[in-house]
Amino acid sequence: MQMITRDRMFYKFSLYGFLKNLRFFDPFILLIFRSYGLSFLQIGILYSIREVATNILEIPTGVIADSFGRRRSMVAAFLSYITSFLIFYFLKDFIFLALAMVMFAFGEAFRSGTHKALIFEYLNIQGISDLKVAYYGLTRSASQFGSALNALIAAALIFYTGSYRVMFLASTVPYLLDLLNVMSYPKSLDGELHRAKKGEIWSQVKTTSHEFIRIFSDRSVMKAILNSASFSGVFKSAKDYLQPILAVLAISASVFTGLEDTQREAVIIGLVYFGIYFLTSIASRRAYQFSERFSSLSQAVNFTYLLGAGMLILAGVTANLQIITLSVVCFLGLFMINNIRRPINVGIISDQISSKVMASGLSTESQFTTIFSAIVAPLLGFLVDSFGVGNGITLIGTGMIAIFLLVRVK
Helix, strand or coil: CCCCCCCHHHHHHHHHHHHHCCCCCHHHHHHHHHHCCCCHHHHHHHHHHHHHHHHHHHHHHHHHHHHHCHHHHHHHHHHHHHHHHHHHHHCCCHHHHHHHHHHHHHHHHHHCCHHHHHHHHHHHHHCCHHHHHHHHHHHHHHHHHHHHHHHHHHHHHHHHHCCCCHHHHHHHHHHHHHHHHHHCCCHHHHCCCCCCCCCHHHHHHHHHHHHHHHHHHCHHHHHHHHHHHHHHHHHHHHHHHHHHHHHHHHHHCCCCCCCCHHHHHHHHHHHHHHHHHHHHHHHHHCHHHHHCCCCCHHHHHHHHHHHHHHHHHHHHHHHHCCCHHHHHHHHHHHHHHHHHHHHHHHHHHHHHCCHHHHHHHHHHHHHHHHHHHHHHHHHHHHHHHHHCHHHHHHHHHHHHHHHHHHHCCC
């Protein structure tokens, strides 16, 4: 196999992934919104706005990228991200936070898939397209390192500033650097541009809708897609509720007792999230070995679904009983299960769908994940406001058991 040359573009691609994952607010986002005086229901609605807006915007932004160039699309993405961070920092009213979520969605939509296309175009030009899996894997390792380091840097910033809110302002720095980084990419990576024709965006919408509907005709395919989407949607909605549980742990734990409450929270949350990202990266690499322990992928995906639901229920019950350490461990298990499930889900969906409509199937799975997340996020927020964090999480976990009866893969 030909060796991969680590030239200037290799390091630029790697730098992109590293800087992109330095979203310092991620491990503290729920606590930041709570400090703004938002209810959990309002936070859930914000999450729902982000998910739906990202999905709606992916079609027009894809056409724009093809028409005006991938580099410009990436520049637009980072400008949208930075604008959203600044709104989050300076404005606390719900309507402005909703606007910030839409701007964040613009960033996600402009960026989604575009950078991979830039990398693959570069490999095409260099005549080494056969190395794309290994090349992309090597550049992606930098982003995984960024995720782990992100939690530690965020904890240090809060430790020394005493403010959660500053995370939004701090996040503009790596994103400005990444903006300059992608602006320095050569024009040749834009690929062949074509002018957007009249009605092209509407045509894309109709095509996507047609493919979305066509998937419904196969019951086994729908179960595989809904099994994946329902689990992912619940996970995306529930995962950040680890943060208020860690905040309770920080106050009650007999460690770092010489520090102020905010500093203790920062240290404990930073260390826990660093551990989570480190362990989930291992879990992703071991997904294949895990699936081989079962006689079929369907058994593996059904088992992990129930195990994940059980972990969520136990996390809620133990949080309610003030057994906080065990609740944190359950959340850690949920994160690892989610990372193990993703490759298995892709495998089982690919078994059910013809290769000719594979892209449509995975796109449909993504659409359903958004639908589940958009429904569950505000529902979970309402339950937490009404019954407390522990009980709210328990009820959502119990709901997953009921959903499983409908989406069990045979």
